[in-house]
Amino acid sequence: METRLERKKMIGGRMSNESFITLFMIGVLVVLFGVSCAIVPRFYLPQNMINLLTNNWYIIMLGIGVTFLLITGNFDMSVGGVIAMTGVLSVWFCQDATASQNALAVGLGLPYGVAIALALLCAMGIGAINAFFIARLKVPSIIITLGTMMIARGVAQIVAQGAQRNTSLPDVFGVLGGLTIPGMSIKLSVLVMAILVVAAFVFEKKTVAGRRTYLIGANSVAARLSGVNVRRHLTSLFIISSLLAGITGILLSSEFKAGGSSRAMGYEFDALVISLLGGVSIAGGFGSVLGMFVGAVILSVVTSAATGLLLSPDWQFTIKGVVTFIAILAQRFALDKRKG
Amino acid sequence: MELTDNVLEIRDLVKDFPSVRAVNRVSFDIKRNTVHCLVGENGAGKSTLIKILTGASARSSGSILLNGEAYTPHSTRDAKQHGISTLFQELNVVDQLTVEENLTLGMEDTTLGFLRKTDKINTMVNVMNSLEPSITPRQLVSTLSVAKKQIVEIAKAVATESDIIIMDEPTAAISESEIKRLFAIIKSLREKNVTVIYISHRLDEIFELGDYVTVMRDGKHIDTRPVSEIKDRSELVKMMIGKTVFEQYTPKEGECKDAILQVRNLSNHKLRDISFEVHEGEIIGFYGLVGAGKTELARAIYGVDPYEGEILFRGKKLPPFPDKVIAAGIALVPEERRSQGLFTILTIRGNVPVMNMRKISHNGFINAGQERKVTLDYIDKLRISTSSTEKEASKLSGGNQQKVVLAKCLFADADLLMLDEPTRGIDVGAKSEIYGIIRQLSKEGKSIMIFSSELPEVVNICDTIYLLYDGRMKATLRNGCDIDSEKILHIVTGGNVTSGDRGE
Structure with a gap:
């Protein structure tokens, strides 16, 4: 009897540091939201709250891959470029192939489904390049993914000739991005994001593969000696991260019915920022998808409060920067305090 | 001045x-x-x-x-x-x-x-x-x-x-x-x-x-x-x-069991033509000074370092990848506890099951209850002193950290355990506990290879001792009352081997 009690006590104990940070950031979010409601007119309206949760959907999609890679101790800076590349390619692949005066109106004339599949394959190709150099040849991820970031955007620029492709598209092209859930104003893209976040959460908390992600980040040498195939796991993660960026690119280009070479400029940094806001450690081995999601909402609250206060959009970057800075400092401080 | x-x-x-x-x-x-x-x-x-x-x-x-x-x-x-x-x-x-x-x-x-x-x-x-x-x-x-x-x-x-x-x-x-x-x-x-x-x-x-x-x-x-x-x-x-006290060693009852691991003509950047066999239930010691090639030998068998020669486990060639070696039934406690063995920022629960996730999962999904149970079992079994399964490994003492690494390897259900410097930097109490665990494992029929630069360690618990110097196997000794520590030190510091030392 007594040993049973003892064992129970051993299992309980304190919550994990990840949960602590996530709760801490939820606290920060609640405070920021309260303050915003108090000073910004109409901030508390339900529609605004829904917007806060959903209008960053594309950054959150990227954030999933970026978070898992950060947990392994790697960066993925190529995701913004991959969005642009996938978007432009998906347009080009299914633009009408019959001759036109305008070179930007001529594509390959493939069926839409094939076009999407090919564009996603190209996105995964970028992930495979990342994986090859980083997982196999052990080149630092920051270098390689900065390189592929430019290559991906470069491909977009060549194909879109530095502008955008938006003519002679089949009607079906705009469907995915334009769909909303019947009876609600929520877009299909947002639903995809929500499903992926839930899936990522389950992956992180419940699966063996999710656990391996942390093992690699915590100590990749020990992970290898403990039987984790580090190379294969990293390769999968890089390809998945690029695939998620590719899906985002397809949805965005469908929404705008256009593929532009300057789409998603700087999104890789936003994805990094929300991960860091959510408590993911760049040293690896620490962080969570839920935290990343909270980080995204914090960023969204701050920027929309600033807009609501009629601050000029020119202030957005500065405000984002200051908030990120303070939030991350507060986080480190809280964690150090807890560790004592 | x-x-x-x-x-x-x-x-x-x-x-x-x-x-x-x-x-x-x-x-x-x-x-x-x-x-x-x-x-x-x-x-x-x-x-x-x-x-x-x-x-x-x-x-x-x-x-x-x-x-x-x-x-x-x-x-x-x-x-x-x-x-x-x-x-x-x-x-x-x-x-x-x-x-x-x-x-x-x-x-x-x-x-x-x-x-x-x-x-x-x-x-x-x-x-x-x-x-x-x-x-x-x-x-x-x-x-x-x-x-x-x-x-x-x-x-x-x-x-x-x-x-x-x-x-x-x-x-x-x-x-x-x-x-x-x-x-x-x-x-x-x-x-x-x-x-x-x-x-x-x-x-x-x-x-x-x-x-x-x-x-x-x-x-x-x-x-x-x-x-x-x-x-x-x-x-x-x-x-x-000095006068090293060699206590405790009791020779095994005689019968020679089947060979589980056979190493033939193993050479690589550090090792030169090493051959030996490990039998079921046997405790084998590799003794040599720093740089003799002990760690390199363990790493070669484990599939971490490349080599020439042949390594057979249960008669089959071992693939040179740690994950496959583990799956075949071999586990390694590495030399450097903190940098190679332990996930210091993770909890004890995060460490113990990692070498055999299959056992606590179903279709890739972790069974949290089983994971906790297993962790508690090993905390009990190895007497790891901690207040909770959720304690970060970095906060444990050296001896308890080593026990966590050992628990990891035991949970792998390996038939052959390789322990590289298993008691380095831990206190006497934890040391003798670990020796006890090793003996128990051997009684259960597991084979154990110990790579150590501490002579009392190999002499206390090993049935057979191989002496390494400069990447070469210099001598093989059956442990027993006639073990001569002076001669051993003579050999592992580069002295000549007299004819009587070789052979089984």
């Missing part, structure tokens, strides 16, 4: 670590302009002593007099300014710079931030020429052999008027002919008013090179004597090991 006869006087020096006294009231003198050798088994306290001398580590109590004055270095830089330079095994030269630039590194003369050529360079280069004329100042250091890089470092130490140069196993990584050259240089340093403190496991070198020798054992100073007064290496070996 009149210089004293002794360049260094060490008095009652003590260094305490949380669970162990690494240096225990050590006192001895080092005479000026001599080559003073420092010997002892691993863990005797040599490196701790050197760390204190070079300022890398602070002493707990005691005093050191350098040229008759109190000496308390705060950093290696501080030690250098006091005239104590060190030639570490990891050399301190910059490969991408020239010899000349390396010599003056950190001491460049500048005008407004621009480098200026001064006499200093000439002095340096002259010193180097006198030591080794074949090195040219404009040469890139990356083009030099390890031995010549050492000479560049020695030249720098001499030219900056170091009184003492500490050399930590300088011959570990250089060839026979280069060793001769290095020795000639070391001998010539005496005329340049330099005292050399020389650390080596190769006892023959001490007779060739040393003026004095200090023997340490278990953190204590055993003796300091002129080398000329020591009869032969066996006398030195006796001083090193």
